[in-house]
Amino acid sequence: MIYISTPIFYPNDELHLGHGYSMIIADVLHRLHKLCGKTSWLSTGLDEHGQKVAKAASTTCRSPQEHVDILAQLFQKLYSTLDISVDFFVRTTSENHQRTALMVWDKLQQSGVLYKGEYEGWYIPSDEAFCTEKIPGAIWNKEQCVFFRLSAFQDKLLEMYEQDPRVVYPLSARNEIMELIKSGLQDLCVTRTTDWGIKIPGTTRTTNNNDPTSIEYTMYVWIDALTNYITASPSGSYYPQTLHILGKDILRFHAIYWPAILMALGYTEFPRLFAHGWLIQNGTKMSKSIGNVISPQTFLARFGIDALRYFCIRSKRAANDMELDWDNVKTVCEELKSGFGNLCQRLLIQIHKQGGIVPQKCTLKSITTLKSSIENSLHLKDPSECLWNYGATLVDAMKELNKYISDSEPWKKEGDERSEILAFALGGVQELIQCATPLMPSACAKWQKQIDNIDQEKPRPVIIFDEQAIHSPSQPCT
Ligand code: MSP
Numbered sequence: 001m002i003y004i005s006t007p008i009f010y011p012n013d014e015l016h017l018g019h020g021y022s023m024i025i026a027d028v029l030h031r032l033h034k035l036c037g038k039t040s041w042l043s044t045g046l047d048e049h050g051q052k053v054a055k056a057a058s059t060t061c062r063s064p065q066e067h068v069d070i071l072a073q074l075f076q077k078l079y080s081t082l083d084i085s086v087d088f089f090v091r092t093t094s095e096n097h098q099r100t101a102l103m104v105w106d107k108l109q110q111s112g113v114l115y116k117g118e119y120e121g122w123y124i125p126s127d128e129a130f131c132t133e134k135i136p137g138a139i140w141n142k143e144q145c146v147f148f149r150l151s152a153f154q155d156k157l158l159e160m161y162e163q164d165p166r167v168v169y170p171l172s173a174r175n176e177i178m179e180l181i182k183s184g185l186q187d188l189c190v191t192r193t194t195d196w197g198i199k200i201p202g203t204t205r206t207t208n209n210n211d212p213t214s215i216e217y218t219m220y221v222w223i224d225a226l227t228n229y230i231t232a233s234p235s236g237s238y239y240p241q242t243l244h245i246l247g248k249d250i251l252r253f254h255a256i257y258w259p260a261i262l263m264a265l266g267y268t269e270f271p272r273l274f275a276h277g278w279l280i281q282n283g284t285k286m287s288k289s290i291g292n293v294i295s296p297q298t299f300l301a302r303f304g305i306d307a308l309r310y311f312c313i314r315s316k317r318a319a320n321d322m323e324l325d326w327d328n329v330k331t332v333c334e335e336l337k338s339g340f341g342n343l344c345q346r347l348l349i350q351i352h353k354q355g356g357i358v359p360q361k362c363t364l365k366s367i368t369t370l371k372s373s374i375e376n377s378l379h380l381k382d383p384s385e386c387l388w389n390y391g392a393t394l395v396d397a398m399k400e401l402n403k404y405i406s407d408s409e410p411w412k413k414e415g416d417e418r419s420e421i422l423a424f425a426l427g428g429v430q431e432l433i434q435c436a437t438p439l440m441p442s443a444c445a446k447w448q449k450q451i452d453n454i455d456q457e458k459p460r461p462v463i464i465f466d467e468q469a470i471h472s473p474s475q476p477c478t
Contacts, residue, residue, distance in 0.1 A: 001038070001039040001040070001041060001234060001241065002033055002038060002039070002040050002041070002241055002242075002243060003040075003041045003043070003233055003234050003239045003241060003242040003243070004026050004029055004030045004033075004040060004041070004042050004043075004242075004243050004245065005026070005042070005043045005044070005229055005232065005242065005243070005244050005245065006022050006023050006026045006042075006043070006044040006245055006246075007022055007047075007244075007245070007246045007247070007250060008044065008045040008046055008047040008090055008092065008225055008228050009044075009045075009046055009047060009075065010046075010047050010050070010052055010053055011046050011047075011048055011053060011056075011067070011068050011071035011072065011075065012052050012053050012055070012056035013056060013288055014071075014074060014295065015075060015078055015296065016286060016288065016293035016294060016295055016296070017279055017286060017293070017294045017295070017296055017299060017308075017324065018247075018278065018279045018285070018286040018287065018293070020078075020082055020296045020308070020312075021247075021276070021278075021279050021312055021322075022245055022246065022247060022276065023044060023079065023082060023084050024082060024084070024308070024309050024312045024313075025245055025274075025276055025312065025313075025318050025383070025387065026042060026044070026084075026245040027042065027082075027083070027084045027085060027438075028309065028312075028313055028387060028390075028438050028439055029243070029245070029383060029386070029387065030042040030085065030438075031085065031437065031438030031441070032374065032377075032378060032386075032390060032438045033378065034438075035374065035434075035435065035437065035438055036371075036374065036375050036378055038378075041087045041088070041233075041234040042084075042085065042086055042087050042088075043086065043087060043088040043089070043090060043228075043229075043232035043233070044079065044084065044086050044088075044089060044090070045088075045089050045090030045091055045092070045228060045232060046068065046071070046072055046075060046090070046091050046092065047092055047221065047224075047225045047228070048064075048068040048072075048091055048092045048093045049092055049093070049196055049197040049198065049218070049219075049221050049224055049225075050125075050128045050192075050194075050196065050197065050221035050224075051125045051128065051192075051194050051196070051221075052125055052126060052128055053067070053068065053196065054194070054195070054196035055125070057196075064196045065093060068091070068093060072091055076089060078296060081296065081300065081305065082296065082305065082308070082309075083305055083309065083441045083442055085441075087234070088232040088234075090228045090231050090232045092198075092224055092225060092228060094231075096231060097227075097228060097231040098198050100227055100230050100231040101198050101219060101223070101224050101227045101231075102198065102200070102201075104223075104227045104230065104261070104265065105200060105219065105223075107264075107265050108148065108261070108264055108265070111264050111265070111266070113148055113149045113152065113264045114146050114147065114148060114149070114190070115146070115147055115149065116144070116145075116146055116147075117144075117145060117146075117147050117187075118142070118143065118144050118145065119141060119142070119143055119145045119147075119189040120141070120142045121140075121141060122134055122135070122138040122139070122140060122141070123138065123139055123140075123141045124137050124138045124139075125137070125139065126289060127249075128220075128221045128222060129222075129253075130188070130189060143192075143193045144193070145189045145190070145191045145192075145193075145217070146189075146190055146191040146200075146203060146217060147187040147188065147189055147190065148187060148188045148190045148223075148260075148261070148264075149187055149264075150185045150186065150187050150188045150256070150257070150260055151184075151185050151186060151187050153185070153259075153260035153263055153264070154181055154184070154185045156260075156263055157181050157185075157256065157259060157260060157263075158178060158181055158182065160259060160270060161174060161177065161178050161181075162178075164270075166272065166381055167255075167259075167270055167271075167272055167273065168251070168255055168272075168273045168275065169272070169273065169274045169275070169319070169381070169382045169383055169384060170275070170319040170382065170384060171382075173248060173251055173255075173275045173319075174255075176251075177251065177252070177255045177256065180252065180256070181256065185256065188220075188257065189220060190219065190220045190223050191203065191217035191218065191219065191220055192217065192218050192219075192220055192221070193217065193218070194218060195218065196218070197218030197219055197220075197221060197224060198218060198219040198224050199216040199217075199218055200216055200217050200218070200219055201216065203216060203217045204216055204217075222253050222257060223257075223261070226253065226254070226257060226258045226261065229242065229244065229258075229271070238262065238265070238267060240267070240269035240270065240271060242271035242272065243271065243272045243273075243274060243383065244258075244271050244272070244273050244274070245274050245276065245383070246273065246274070246275055246276070247275065247276060247277075247278060248275040248276065248277060248278070249278070249285075251273065251275040254273050255273055255275075258271075272381075274318075274319075274382075274383040274384070275319075276318045276319060276383075276384070277316070277318065277319055277320045277321040277322060278321045278322070279321075279322055279324050280321050280322060280323045280324065281293070281294065281323075281324055281325075283323075285321075286324070294324065296308070301466070302465065302466045303329070303333055303465050303466070304442075304463075304464065304465070305442055306336070306440040306442055306443040306462075306463060307329075307333045307336055307463070307465065309439055309440055310332065310333070310336045310439060310440060311328075311329060311332045311333065313387050313388075313390070313391045313439055314332050314335065314336075314391045314395075315328055315332050317384045317385070317387075317388045318383065318384045318387050318388070319382075319384035320384075333465060335395070336463055337463045337465060339395065339398050339399070339402065340398050340436070340440075340443075340463065341461060341462060341463030342402070343398055343401055343402045343405070343429065343432075344429060344433075344447045344450075344459075344462065345459065345461050345462075346405065347405060347422070347425050347426065347429055348447075348450055348451065348454060348459035349458075349459055350410050350411060350422055351422050351426060351451075351454050352454050352455075352457075352458055352459055354418070354419065354422060355455055356454050356455035357419060357422045357423050357426055357454075358423060359423055359426040359427040359430055360420070360423040360424050360426075360427045361424075361427050362401075362424050362425065362426075362427035362428030362431065363424075364397075364400050364401065364404060364428055365400070366393075366396045366397040366399075366400040366401075367397055367400070367401070367427075367428045367431050367432070370393065370394075370397050370431055370432065370435050371431075371435065373389070373393045374390055374393060374435060376389075377389035377390045377393065390438075390439070391439070393435075394432065394435060394436050394439065397428070397431075397432050397435075398432060401425060401428045401429060401432065404424075404425060404428070405421075405425050408421045408425075410422050410425075426451070429447075429451075430448075430451065433447050433448055433451075443462050443463060446462045447462055450462075
């Protein structure tokens with residue numbers, strides 16, 4: 001069994017396409033494993049604590065809990081709109097997650113890696129991260145806190161990356177992480193004195209104005225968040241056969257803090273990490289704070305969910321950044337519409353005219369090797385290459401089938417000759433539909449339904465775009 005996770009998202013605002021990208025990559029990989037007969041478990045969820053979320057709640061005049069409860073419903077709706085088949089949806093305010101996070105905390109304390117001290121330095125609330133210099137948005141913090149002895153794990157982390165280069169993909173990201181570790185790790189402040197977070201029993205501190213009453217610390221939101229991978233795992237405890245999917249901006253937390261915590265807890269096997277590139281808009285990362293986000297609904301209204309998923313996988317290798325402009329979208333979506341859409345549509349119309357047909361084994365090379373090529377992609381380990389090869393394999397099969405139909409011109413033939421061509425092509429298309437389901441679950445289900453009802457209902461196009469959107473002149477996607 002493989003456990004695949006997405007990052008858990010901050011419910012400080014509605015999700016944009018950049019967040020959707022992490023989810024689509026994870027979901028396609030999850031469904032691909034299942035296609036190849038493997039058991040796969042997919043988790044996602046919400047990172048509901050921390051200053052960033054508390055601040056967002058305060059602007060709505062709701063309590064943080066009311067705020068995250070409302071956004072949790074919106075998020076769950078979006079997952080189903082994006083055809084994400086989640087096995088576990090974590091919320092960090094849930095009782096079971098808080099229990100897990102506190103259990104991890106207790107174990108860390110017992111293993112002697114936590115100690116009390118004072119943090120003085122910069123903190124950047126928009127990233128919920130401590131930083132060494134003043135960068136835009138950073139605020140100066142001076143507070144009593146509990147530290148995690150991260151520096152003690154420097155050599156062990158380096159050893160882990162040297163021994164097994166396949167822990168982090170792409171390999172260039174692994175090299176960057178190794179450089180970062182070599183430059184020296186400082187102990188990490190793992191508590192906050194802000195209110196909205198998991199309260200840690202037994203870790204009292206005096207309040208800042210020296211009020212004699214002592215209050216509890218809250219857990220630093222990244223420690224809280226990383227432990228979600230235990231809450232959401234298929235076994236309910238730490239599960240090493242895990243692939244964490246995440247954007248490259250949060251690799252440091254996953255590639256340094258998380259394995260160090262796991263080492264402190266006594267584990268010797270570590271999850272694989274895949275740091276994907278960003279969705280770029282007008283040259284910069286799509287981000288709410290920059291103001292260049294596209295909502296999934298905007299894209300879906302014009303192109304639909306299958307085009308969105310197709311675009312995410314076919315536009316670029318997932319390890320690279322991907323510019324989302326109309327020219328890019330058009331090129332990739334035209335391939336989907338005139339390739340897959342056209343193939344299914346023209347074949348099904350011919351079969352409908354015939355009054356139905358029994359599929360036969362299609363012996364075109366790309367079809368007979370389709371499943372095994374996909375299995376080979378899955379063995380690649382590097383998720384970016386795996387997804388890229390998967391998409392290319394489907395396109396090769398689609399092209400060969402389209403060519404077969406064009407060359408054999410069933411519309412010009414009659415009787416057995418015509419039936420044989422259609423049955424052969426239908427066998428191929430059914431194989432293709434099954435294998436393309438991880439990429440486009442909705443379209444494939446519709447095509448299959450049309451095949452099942454072919455003698456009763458006239459097939460209708462499944463891939464439909466807003467023609468105006470696809471033929472509009474080049475302009476940024478806003
Ligand atoms: N809550 C943390 C993650 C904790 S996981 C233990 C967080 N949340 S986030 O909501 O800010 O981001 C979630 C994910 O969305 C990250 O993987 C991030 O890289 C991804 N993306 C946000 N904007 C993106 C793009 N423009 N493009 C691609 N991915 C982007 O960080």
